[in-house]
Structure formats: C-alpha cells, structure tokens
Amino acid sequence: QVTGPSGEGTDAIVILEKTPFQEEKVSDLLKKHTKLELQMHNDIYSTYHLYPPPELSEIKTTVVYPATEKHLQKYLRQETHLIRETWEDYKNITLPFIQSQSFSIQWVYNILEKKAETDRIIHENPDPRDGFVLVPDFKWNQNQLDDLYLIALVHRREVKSLRDLTAEHLPLLRNILQEGKEAVAKRFGVPGSQLRIYLHYQPSYYHLHVHFTALGYDAPGSSVERAHLLADVIDNLAMDSMYYQKRALTFALRADELLLKKFQEAGR
C-alpha cells in the first residue's frame, strides 16, 4: 500500500522478475563477481555460490499504480479450473460477463493513436481494417533475444477475441502472420521458424491481439489450454468461416474469478 496525495491508502502492484543472462556479459560475471563460495565438490562436479556486482544482476520491475482490486486479483496466485465453453456458454455466460466489465484498454488506444510508446513500434500496417501495430510486450526488456516477446495490436476496435473471428478477418490475420514474421526477422534477426505466434483465449484484454514469442522461450500463457496458433486459426477459418462460433473452447479460470462463478451458477 502506498499513501496517495489524498492521504488515503492506495494499492500498488510491484512485479519483480530476474532477467535472462546476456551472452556477451557471461565472461564479466565470471571475472567481476564480488564473491565465489564453494558449496559442494564430488569427483568432476562442484557447485558454488556466485555473488555478481549489481550492474550484472538487473531485476525487471513493473509497477501498476494505482491498482484496483481487479488488478490485485490478477496477480495473486490461485488454484485454476478448466472450463469447456460451448458457443451457447459464450453467448449466455461469457459475453454478458465481458460486456458488464469495464476493464480499461486506454493503453491500447494510446499505442494505436501514437500517444504512447511511439518510439517502440517495430512495424505498422496502417490499414484501418486489415492493419496492425507490432510492439515489444511489457514483459520483454529487449536486452536479449531468448525471451523475445512482441504483441500485434489490430487497428480495428470491435474484435474482442478469437470468438469474434470469421473468414472476413483472414486478410488481417494473414497480414499479421506474414508482416509480423518479416518485421521480427528484419529488426531482430530471428527467423519465422523460431517464432511461436498465437492468440490467447481467454485473452487478458478484449481488443484483438496476437503474441509473438521466441520458440525457445517457455513464455507464460503458451500452453495448450490457453494458446491458439495463428496458423491454425487461419486454417480453421479458411475451412469454416463460422468455426469459432460453433466450436467448444477450453480455458482455465482461477478459483476467485467472477467468470468461474458465473459458469458455476449456470450449472456448467
């Protein structure tokens, strides 16, 4: 809790993350450590505690302030349960729930309108219907490619999630797949065959976006119960325009999430 200007307690979320090693700094680590303590020695194997100087042990720190109750819940660790959502469940439970929530996506509009993060844009296709902006995700500090993480945010604003997609969106999705790969190869030298390109369902915000992560990076949210490969989405829509308005979709919800309660109340 942080005391705000009004004197009232206001919550802040502070996220601390150790960052991957940078290859070019590994020899510095071995040379410039402040202390090296032998822990164990057995045959050809030994282990040590190494204490690096501060400049070689950056911690990525993210602050959300002021944080609402909803922000707090998002980051607390919780038991999770899988939901198998039919199209009827989506219409009757999930969609009304999404519409009743007012999670601000002003930060997305800030990026799309060039009011924030303008210098971070990696690629843009400005077409209002089939265009998008590609930016590094907040989670990536851009110091090393091991945990490369970018987000494509679409310019059109009425597409909430995978559930809204039809064949009408194929040109947009194909642009993201093709141009996104090209832009990442050009800027970061990472070929398309080493990128995991996918959507989340449920997404964490309801403005259509696509995740680009390094294939070697075990990115949070890349597991099968949440991620949908963009290439599969495109093939499914090409096969059946209404695929995502027919098919059941699985996703995990934390025990304290209101949407889980809605499913339970509906007897699902």
Next chain:
Amino acid sequence: QVTGPSGEGTDAIVILEKTPFQEEKVSDLLKKHTKLELQMHNDIYSTYHLYPPPELSEIKTTVVYPATEKHLQKYLRQETHLIRETWEDYKNITLPFIQSQSFSIQWVYNILEKKAETDRIIHENPDPRDGFVLVPDFKWNQNQLDDLYLIALVHRREVKSLRDLTAEHLPLLRNILQEGKEAVAKRFGVPGSQLRIYLHYQPSYYHLHVHFTALGYDAPGSSVERAHLLADVIDNLAMDSMYYQKRALTFALRADELLLKKFQEAGR
C-alpha cells in the same frame, strides 16, 4: 578451455543459474537496491531496472571439470525450428522417416501385456479395440500432486499418432477422456477440471498415447506447438472424420534431428 596441469587445454563446463526469489527477502530487494531506473511509463503501468546488492542476487554455479565431449554435447543448447507439416508432407517425408526408424516400443508392449509395471497400473479398460491402460509417467515420482503426470497407452497397436486418427477412434478416445478423469479423481483426488489431457504431435514414440498432467504444472511438452487437447481432437473428429488427414500441423524440431534434415532436403 582451461589449461590443465599437463599444460594441455582441457574443457570445463560452467553452468550459471539465477535462483528463485526468497519470499522473506523481497522487501530487502525493494529497500536495499543500489539503483532504480525508470524505463517506460504508460497510464497506470511503469517499468524500471532495479539493481540489487550482490548478497541478494546469488547465482548458482556448477562446474564440470574436466569435461569430456559427451558432457559438452549434453549441455550445448540446440536451436529448434517450427515445421508446418501438410498432409502431403506427412505422407512424403514424415511417414517414410518414421517407418525407416526402428524405435523400440517394447516397453509399451511389456506394460500392455502385464510383463512390466503391473503394480503401477492405475486403471485399465481391457477392450482390445477401445481399451487402454493408465500408468504414472516415468517423470513423476508420485510424491506430490503438483507435478502429477500419467500416460494412457491404448491397447490397439496400429495407431501411430494423431495423424492416424479418424471418427472410427472416437469410442476409444472418449473412453480415455471419461475413464481417465474418473480414475485420477478416485485414486489421487484430483478433479477432471484440474487435468490437462492431451496428445503430442510429434510424439516421442509412435504408439498412440495420451498425457494427463496437473493443470498447475508447467509440464514439458504442454505448449501449443506440441500439445493437442484430447477434447479438441474428439470435437475435430466428430466434425470431420478426416480432419487429421487434411489439416496442416505445426511442430518443433531440434537442429540436429534427422527429420528436420529430411524436410530441408525436400525444400520445405
């Protein structure tokens, strides 16, 4: 390379690992940092670089010395690449490759024939066409439920992988989903809603099997480029019996895998 007592160069392996945060030291991190730099600010979100003092950023260091060529190979990172395999690719490249290999799956037959691991069987449906055996995976020591991992091995022997499945296999797959969940709930008290139930493509052996892992466990091979939820597989086959003989499938191969070379030789 380290110069040994003989004067000859001898290889050493040095493994550096950042260690998890210790909960009781998190407040120290926030108070005793040596520097805090603002990186980005947008709406309620901001990110910082935090540089901790050495004693709060221990690196676990393991040394293997002297290291043989085999030690070196074990620790060298292999690049992986995604393949998007069409049905034609499967017929022309993957299937001939699988058939040319003689991966022994005797251990699977030993389990199915009760010649091994008989006391480990959690559940069996003995039907030769639609039955299966459920056993704990080798990777799970059964000491805690956090990393619960079981495998369902089907009794029929001619189904190599996801690619062979048609609507004919629906009764088998539905048995695995239903009876597998019930057996895990009964034996381990873990409800079906907390199980991730999926197939791998490519699998590591070509006798059809289904993975059951704890939803909260970030199991290796549960990411979207390898895992296919059994519930999705069932729905896809119910919609189109030939779904897996039509659709392109994505999977990752390590740079040194022979199958990748086959795809490259075929110009894919």
